[in-house]
Amino acid sequence: MAENVVVAGIGMTRFGKYLERGVRSLAEEAVGDVLKDAGVEPKQVQTAYFANAVAGLMTGQEMIRGQVALRNTGLLGIPIFNVENACASAASAFHLAWMAIASGQYDVALAVGAEKLFHEDKSRAFRAIGAAVDLEAINDLKKRMAEAAQASGKPPDEKGGQNRSFFMDIYATMTREYMKQSGATAEDFADVAVKNHDHGALNPKAQYRNRCTREEVLASRDISPPLTLMMCSPIGDGAAAAILCSEKAARTLGVRRPITVRASVLVSGRDRKADEPGAAERAAERAYQIAGVGPEDIDVAEIHDAAAPAELMIYEDLGFCKRGEGPRLLRSGTTKLGGKHVVNPSGGLLAKGHPIGATGIAQIVEICEQLRGTAGDRQVKGAKIGLTENGGGFLGRDAAAMSVHVFGA
Known part of the structure; x- marks a missing residue:
């Protein structure tokens, strides 16, 4: 029987234009916010799903984007999965985190999406987005x-x-x-x-x-x-994150405001x-x-x-x-x-x-x-x-x- 899954915490940056910041900086802000909101320590997170669509085309960072973005968050050591699915990348990461909890494999999972589209050459962002065909x-x-x-x-x-x-x-x-x-x-x-x-x-x-x-x-x-x-x-820069857990884990962790994933x-x-x-x-x-x-x-x-x-x-x-x-x-x-x-x-x-x-x-x-x-x-x-x-x-x-x-x- 599938486990019932709840959202234990949420966090995000303000979306906007951040020429001086990179994907890692944006992801770190969202992750810090979501851990605080959920009342969860990094060591309690058992797996993470990191979503990004165009860093490879914008910066050349490929293959281990999530490990790089989460390097300073205290999360390294757990399974980190990199998720790319065009504009649905973050929702896909959330879906995978939900599957991980619903299957009973994990009790606490992080889903985070981060993107940096603003560049001095705006056409570079347009070309990157245009690759999703x-x-x-x-x-x-x-x-x-x-x-x-x-x-x-x-x-x-x-x-x-x-x-x-x-x-x-x-x-x-x-x-x-x-x-x-x-x-x-x-x-x-x-x-x-x-x-x-x-x-x-x-x-x-x-x-x-x-x-x-x-x-x-x-x-x-x-x-x-x-x-x-x-x-x-508009194009923009930003990051957003959610922590998902089982209902049992939510009670154990003392999650104050769980939202059910129906x-x-x-x-x-x-x-x-x-x-x-x-x-x-x-x-x-x-x-x-x-x-x-x-x-x-x-x-x-x-x-x-x-x-x-x-x-x-x-x-x-x-x-x-x-x-x-x-x-x-x-x-x-x-x-x-x-x-x-x-x-x-x-x-x-x-x-x-x-x-x-x-x-x-x-x-x-x-x-x-x-x-x-x-x-x-x-x-x-x-x-x-x-x-x-x-x-x-x-x-x-x-x-x-x-x-x-x-x-x-």
Whole structure:
């Protein structure tokens, strides 16, 4: 019988621009915070899962990233596993830590994600992120995207991957298709950004704490039409960590505010037809089944709004509304603070930031804060059940990796 798993502690840096800091410095801060929060000593941690996506491409550090990043934390000597799974790296590390506890192999595990994307040469970060596709099929992908853009009357420039993330071109292609299917407008996408910046203004860990207006979002420079700058998540630096343990270990350790992991699901994308379920829909369906809940039971969610339109698409993938009704759900106010099913109270990737190897655990940190009732001005009142959705990479017409977690107070 699988062990019940709880989150015993959480910690993270503020996301932002840290030109003077490296991955190790960021990871050390998050690990120090999570150990303090859990009331756990380094010697009590039995295994660690370290997530990072692009250090190899940004700095050349490969193969033993976790051992290097955790070298000064007092954790060396235990099994340390290095996890790389594009933007879903941290959620994947958390899933592996959950498996380690659920299997009964370990009682206390650490999951930590750290990323450093800011560089004097910004195009270096864009090129690194752009590697999260099937490079053997990249020319075919670019051709299909260019043809779709030409047909829409919005031909792309040739600087994708140099002055922007290639993924914004992918999101733009998906967005144009979604607009036809749902009737979504640029104003809807701007309103997603406005909502998430409103939430981010209340989050001391957010990269951007400024509010914005619909007009400002629409007037920001074009990135890949119809996406403007403020509809796209920023690059950033940061780290986030969680300590997981069995319920028995939580009692032994005297954990004060355990949060139950009700479901931990990781799936891969696959080549599929347009009318077949995508990775997020498949992962969510499985997570709901395991957790014994439905989308209507989710009080608060952190989802992967790497581009503003993606939030509306994910509403539908997660079953928060019917197909094509994402814009209507947004307009209803249901997903903003004060609504019935609040989405991205942290500010989401758009405002909180997106240091890709840390993002998935940062989402979990926010949900744990919400379920503990310690989220301050952005607290979702009475939150009892929370969900995270974190995707990474692109394969065919889907995320290459997709994680959905469900948590209970």
